[in-house]
Amino acid sequence: MKRNDPYQTDRALREYLLFHYGSEEEILSLGVGPRDALGFCVRTVELLLDLNTLTGDGRALDLGCAVGRSSFELAKRCNQVIGIDKSPSFVHACETLRVSGELAFESVKQGGIAHSLTARVDDEVDRGRVRFEVGDACSLPENLGSFEVVHAANLLCRLPDPRAFLARLPDLVLPGGQLLLATPFTWLEEFTPIDKWVGGVEDDSSHVLKSLLSSSFQLERELNLPFLIREHERKFQFGVSLGMLWRRSR
Secondary structure (H helix, E strand, O other): OOOOOHHHOHHHHHHHHHHHHOOHHHHOOOOOOOHHHOOHHHHHHHOOOOHHHOOOOOEEEEEOOOOOHHHHHHHOOOOEEEEEEOOHHHHHHHHHHHHHOEEEEEEEEEOOEEEEEEEEOOOOOOHHHEEEEEOOOOOOOHHHOOEEEEEEEOOHHHOOOHHHHHHHHHHHEEEEEEEEEEEOOOOOOOOOOHHHOOOOOOOOHHHHHHHHHOOOEEEEEEEEEEEEEEEEOOEEEEEEEEEEEEEEOO
């Protein structure tokens, strides 16, 4: 882990809890902003997952699960879900939410002024279906097994070796299974050495990514997914991820 890992800070934990579980009123507290960018962690499941071919009793893997919202969303549709993230503080928050169903946190209004909020898991979620682990998406355990659904949202361009991650995916997704992948292709050398980028230098990242995946997967769905991370009431990070549903070749 890098010495100054931004995902290991209290600030990141607060912002991601709000990103995953905050209501429109809590995130856009001034009443203005891109409403279609809210609920990203729900939309990456609802808009990409093909329910028609889902057995319902299968296993799902959520890689880069952060503070767990997409893992709980997958648990509405899959019998077993494993959420994995590299940040121990994120996984600790996931475990608190899994056990108790809620977690208090603070959201910054401005400067040192903050409001107390509570992240809550939907009552319809069977939290017993989910477990969380600290892990590295570039070096996953060999005995992890295969899954009917693998979900990885806004993870690819935060990995030190995204190609190693992509190379492991055919073993993780069962034949006929689904890969739900979303990424804004925000390549930064602080996370990924430039020689490890998937495109973004001479070739468009989406073209390179599709070329790498097409030998083992078929692309079935593609759409743009906006997202919004609040820093304080007047400052946000807005991005647009490319969301894709890939089907593992039989």
